[in-house]
Amino acid sequence: MKNKALCKICGSETDDLIISSIAGEFDTYDVFYCRGCAVGITTPVPTAEELKKLYTVGSYREKTGKRFIPFVENFILYFRHKRKNRIKKYIKTGRILDIGCGRGLFLNVMKEDGWEVAGVEFDEAAASNAASYYGIEVISGEPQTWRFAPASFDVITLNHVLEHIPNPKELIQACHRLLKSSGLLIIAVPNLDGIQSKAGRKNWFHLDVPYHLYHFSDKGISSLLTAVSFNIDRKRHFDLEYSPFGWLQTLLNITGVQRNMLYELLKAPRRWKSALIAARLQDIILTALVVPLYTSLSMVFSLFESFVAGRGGIVELYALKAEGQDDTK
Ligand SMILES: [Zn+2]
Numbered sequence: 001m002k003n004k005a006l007c008k009i010c011g012s013e014t015d016d017l018i019i020s021s022i023a024g025e026f027d028t029y030d031v032f033y034c035r036g037c038a039v040g041i042t043t044p045v046p047t048a049e050e051l052k053k054l055y056t057v058g059s060y061r062e063k064t065g066k067r068f069i070p071f072v073e074n075f076i077l078y079f080r081h082k083r084k085n086r087i088k089k090y091i092k093t094g095r096i097l098d099i100g101c102g103r104g105l106f107l108n109v110m111k112e113d114g115w116e117v118a119g120v121e122f123d124e125a126a127a128s129n130a131a132s133y134y135g136i137e138v139i140s141g142e143p144q145t146w147r148f149a150p151a152s153f154d155v156i157t158l159n160h161v162l163e164h165i166p167n168p169k170e171l172i173q174a175c176h177r178l179l180k181s182s183g184l185l186i187i188a189v190p191n192l193d194g195i196q197s198k199a200g201r202k203n204w205f206h207l208d209v210p211y212h213l214y215h216f217s218d219k220g221i222s223s224l225l226t227a228v229s230f231n232i233d234r235k236r237h238f239d240l241e242y243s244p245f246g247w248l249q250t251l252l253n254i255t256g257v258q259r260n261m262l263y264e265l266l267k268a269p270r271r272w273k274s275a276l277i278a279a280r281l282q283d284i285i286l287t288a289l290v291v292p293l294y295t296s297l298s299m300v301f302s303l304f305e306s307f308v309a310g311r312g313g314i315v316e317l318y319a320l321k322a323e324g325q326d327d328t329k
Pocket residue numbers: 007008009010011012034035036037038
């Protein structure tokens with residue numbers, strides 16, 4: 001066990017351990033906190049080979065790129081349309097880049113609305129899915145290798161992606177470079193400072209180690225964007241797609257049901273069978289008994305934490321590139 005973590009955002013080391021001994025794929029992980037950046041850091045950092053394994057088709061996604069059972073997939077499509085509508089309050093149409101675009105569902109929604117779309121997906125297999133399913137231009141690889149022209153996008157979205165990235169600051173700088181003046185950057189991340197996170201601690205659904213390498217607080221993500229010359233225009237703390245389910249799965253984890261079992265069961269049918277086999281019968285019965293109560297509680301808690309306490313389970317920021325900053329930083 002390491003007793004320190006390196007924060008790649010500021011380059012300093014921290015020994016401030018905030019969550020310890022979280023069982024995860026490959027290892028047991030700790031989360032250290034960088035006070036200067038207000039972010040948590042997963043330690044040890046998975047190796048490049050381990051990261052590749054985590055995102056290989058078949059473990060994270062189905063071959064078709066779908067991740068969930070059809071009922072859930074319909075909800076996801078609905079949420080993508082809602083996201084489009086929020087973007088259109090800023091910019092009616094133009095060129096959009098979705099970083100971590102997965103199978104390209106959201107980009108396809110934008111394309112059908114008349115936008116020029118492009119995607120980045122770090123998993124090459126998922127990237128080729130998006131290309132072949134929707135005919136969308138999707139590239140892979142690190143930001144230094146992207147061949148997009150500077151100041152060529154009106155909108156860039158990073159939906160629950162930044163926490164997966166080994167060097168988040170570098171990616172935000174790349175976004176700044178690629179956006180046009182007054183271009184819009186939308187970033188959503190789980191909120192380490194949210195009530196959901198504090199209540200769940202190592203049981204928090206959105207902690208998700210070792211997939212999540214950084215754990216941003218509202219303050220942490222805000223100061224990172226400000227440091228890279230973005231003006232934050234709007235923040236949302238409630239998201240119907242992420243907040244209530246985050247609570248529900250966190251409450252189930254706290255109760256002692258096999259970790260993230262419900263989430264696993266909601267995934268695509270091919271994995272359903274293996275998830276059911278892996279699940280213990282008493283956990284399935286217990287889940288069925290408490291889910292009605294926990295679902296109501298989750299909705300109440302989500303609304304409270306977001307709209308009353310201002311400390312939601314997630315935070316989504318709408319930030320604008322400041323005028324006259326088409327730099328090549
Ligand atoms: Zn730091």
